[in-house]
Structures are given as C-alpha cells and as structure tokens.
Amino acid sequence: MTQETKRLPETDIRAILRAADELIAVGGRTLLAKILKGSREKKVLQLELDHCPAYGYFKGVKLDDVIQKIDWMIDYDFLDIEYSGKLPMIVFTERGWEIERDQMADELLHEWDNWLATEKQSPDMHYLKDRNRGMILLLLDKVKETNDEKYIPYLKEWEKNDYKKVRAAIWSTIQALESDEAANLDAARERNASMQKALRGFEIRDVWLKCWECGERFLFTVGEQQFYKQKGFVDPKRCPSCRAKRDGDIWME
Known part of the structure; x- marks a missing residue:
C-alpha cells in the first residue's frame, strides 16, 4: 500500500473496527476481511461471525480491496498486528x-x-x-x-x-x-x-531515528514503517550500516 491510498470515511473506519471487535487477538487480516465482505465460508459461519453488525458491510467489494482498507487502518494506527507464535493477529491500538x-x-x-x-x-x-x-x-x-x-x-x-x-x-x-x-x-x-x-488520524511521514549503536541518525521511510507495522516488528534500533555489520558478524560466528 502507498501513502497516496485514499483516506477512509468515518463510516468505513467504524465498520472495520466493529468487525475487528469480533476477533481481536484470535484472527488476522484475511478473516476480518471475510467478515466485512459477508463471506459464507465454513469458518466464518462456525464462529458465528455472520452475526456481527458489520458483516457484509463491504459486500460486492473484492476481497483484496477489503484487505487493502484493513491495511490502511493498520498504517494509520487504528489497528495493529501482534503475533501468536507465527500467526499474525489483529489487535486494537489505543486510538482504535x-x-x-x-x-x-x-x-x-x-x-x-x-x-x-x-x-x-x-x-x-x-x-x-x-x-x-x-x-x-x-x-x-x-x-x-x-x-x-x-x-x-x-x-x-x-x-x-x-x-x-x-x-x-x-x-x-x-x-x-x-x-x-x-x-x-x-x-x-x-x-x-x-x-x-x-x-x-494522522499523516504518515518519513522519520529520522537515532542508531543505538553508532549514534548516527537514519531515515525510516513510510514504506518501511508500513512493512514493519504489518509484520508486527518493532521500529529498528540500528541504522542500515550497523544492521549489516551486525548480521555479518553473526554470520562469521
């Protein structure tokens, strides 16, 4: 997703948050998208997610497009990703x-x-x-x-x-x-x-971070912020050079 993605209207933000409430910390982006699309998939029905008031809110919208809207919610700090083992789970941010x-x-x-x-x-x-x-x-x-x-x-x-x-x-x-x-x-x-x-919400911008190792400042771009957030990673603590050097030292060992 890019920074130019169109801002979601308030009604869409509220609908996505309402659907997310049904599976906080137990389901990920795809399952959330299926609730919003009104999927009749077996898992959706078994979990009675079709009873959610926001079920089918994006009926007629392609699943990939619904996921893109969810990603916008993650990028703009309404939702977040936390990992349960290797499984990415949707959680609320403080704002959401x-x-x-x-x-x-x-x-x-x-x-x-x-x-x-x-x-x-x-x-x-x-x-x-x-x-x-x-x-x-x-x-x-x-x-x-x-x-x-x-x-x-x-x-x-x-x-x-x-x-x-x-x-x-x-x-x-x-x-x-x-x-x-x-x-x-x-x-x-x-x-x-x-x-x-x-x-x-707020505008996403490139930010400058200070490297914990060498003390130099490095650019953390919008694209990198979005990638880190969707993967559930914390912000980098080292600059690219120190990261590369550290990875090389570990490989040499």
Whole structure:
C-alpha cells in the first residue's frame, strides 16, 4: 500500500473496527476481511461471525480491496498486528479502541432502547459481566447523561449480578437518574472532541531515528514503517550500516 491510498470515511473506519471487535487477538487480516465482505465460508459461519453488525458491510467489494482498507487502518494506527507464535493477529491500538469502546457502548444502549420499546421486562443482565471494564463504565456514563429514569429497572437487574466495583458504579448511576439534578454534559463534550480527533488520524511521514549503536541518525521511510507495522516488528534500533555489520558478524560466528 502507498501513502497516496485514499483516506477512509468515518463510516468505513467504524465498520472495520466493529468487525475487528469480533476477533481481536484470535484472527488476522484475511478473516476480518471475510467478515466485512459477508463471506459464507465454513469458518466464518462456525464462529458465528455472520452475526456481527458489520458483516457484509463491504459486500460486492473484492476481497483484496477489503484487505487493502484493513491495511490502511493498520498504517494509520487504528489497528495493529501482534503475533501468536507465527500467526499474525489483529489487535486494537489505543486510538482504535477509544473509537470502538464508544460505539460499543452506544450499541448496548441502543439495545436497551429496543427492549424498552417492546416492553421487555427483567432481561438477563449476565451478558454484561466480564466485559471490558472501561467500556462498561462508559456505558454507565452515557446512561447517566440521558437523565432518563426509564433505564432504572434494567440497572437494578444488572446491579444484582456484577462485581462490587461495577455494582457501585451502577448504584451511583441509579441515584443520579433518580435525582432532580440535570446531567453534567461537560464530560460528554470532551469525549466527543477526543473522538473526532481520534477519527481524523494522522499523516504518515518519513522519520529520522537515532542508531543505538553508532549514534548516527537514519531515515525510516513510510514504506518501511508500513512493512514493519504489518509484520508486527518493532521500529529498528540500528541504522542500515550497523544492521549489516551486525548480521555479518553473526554470520562469521
């Protein structure tokens, strides 16, 4: 992939992150691309990845083109590659998780709204136990920011089944909804500003690194950065000359 690859729109970024959430640290680029393409491959169906909301988002797009979009997400620090043995696995970067955590919290809150619309009573809230703690606390913040008492019955059901720290946060949310005080939306505004900053990404440029061995500076090009990132390598610590000399010394031994 080249630096000139067209920037992905926000909707595509969010869809790729949502699909990645289904296989973080258990699947790689190709499997992620198959979710987004809507593949009916046996493995996709066995893992029930066809239930993902982003399944088939890029239906009709060639698989190689979907993989190129995923590579763009890796290049621009929304996703990363970590190796499990020799297998490359997709993981979130800090930037990618900030966005995905927010949209997952929104997805859960939307699910509650759908349940309330159908007058669903006393749902089993065990499904929220052992979820990412940061995402769960964000969900509670979003509930609190609605200032709507309609969520209290669900919160009380949830409070019965979770861990002590989460129960305390749930109870605090219930108390806030029962009070007459208007919700403080400053945190929500700050969060939205941070989200927009994360979605904008950053420009990839050639960078100068300092060699740990000889102390000279050397150019780490965009192409090299992309290659290292997709292979799961850390940035080089030595300049090309010192690397070549070191490799030669090892070979001589």
